[in-house]
Amino acid sequence: MTRAxxxxxxxxxxxPDRIEAxxxxxxxxxxxxxxxxxxxxPASLAQRQVLERVDGVASHSATLRAGSGIAGGWRLVEGARVFRVLAVDDAPRRSGYVTCLVEEEGR
Structure with missing residues (x-):
């Protein structure tokens, strides 16, 4: 259970916003x-072997307060580190939190 x-x-x-010219x-x-x-x-099973190379899947899980509207494709940024949101589990929303599977870019 997550606490504040x-x-x-x-x-x-x-x-993310799509801009069309x-x-x-x-x-x-x-x-x-x-x-x-x-x-x-850190997420468990964060990588897999694909065609003899390691391919990232989900590197971390991130929990934050519900109500931000966060969805797949959004990003969480901490200084130079960027985490792309792969999936959002809002089932525990009643508790006031959402959990996201994220992938650290450039990792």
Whole structure:
């Protein structure tokens, strides 16, 4: 069970936005949605062997307060470290928290 004191890492929450130009080109930019406090823990089975190379799956689990609207594709940023949200489990939302599986970029 998560307690407020477990949320000990200040991170920035970023939402992906698709920007389309008049010529049909599109890009994804990330909008800063503000600071959140997160409990970050290594995920078990964080990698797998694919075609003789190690491929990342989920490197960490992140727990934060419910109500941020976080979804797959969003990012959690801590300094130079960026964690891409792969999945969100909001089943424990009644407790006031959501848990995300995240992958650290560049890892």
């Amino acid at each position: 004191g477990d949320l000990d890492r200040p991170m920035r929450l970023e939402r 008049s010529d049909g080109e599109a890009e994804i930019v990330f909008t800063d949605m503000g600071a959140v406090f997160v409990a970050l823990a």
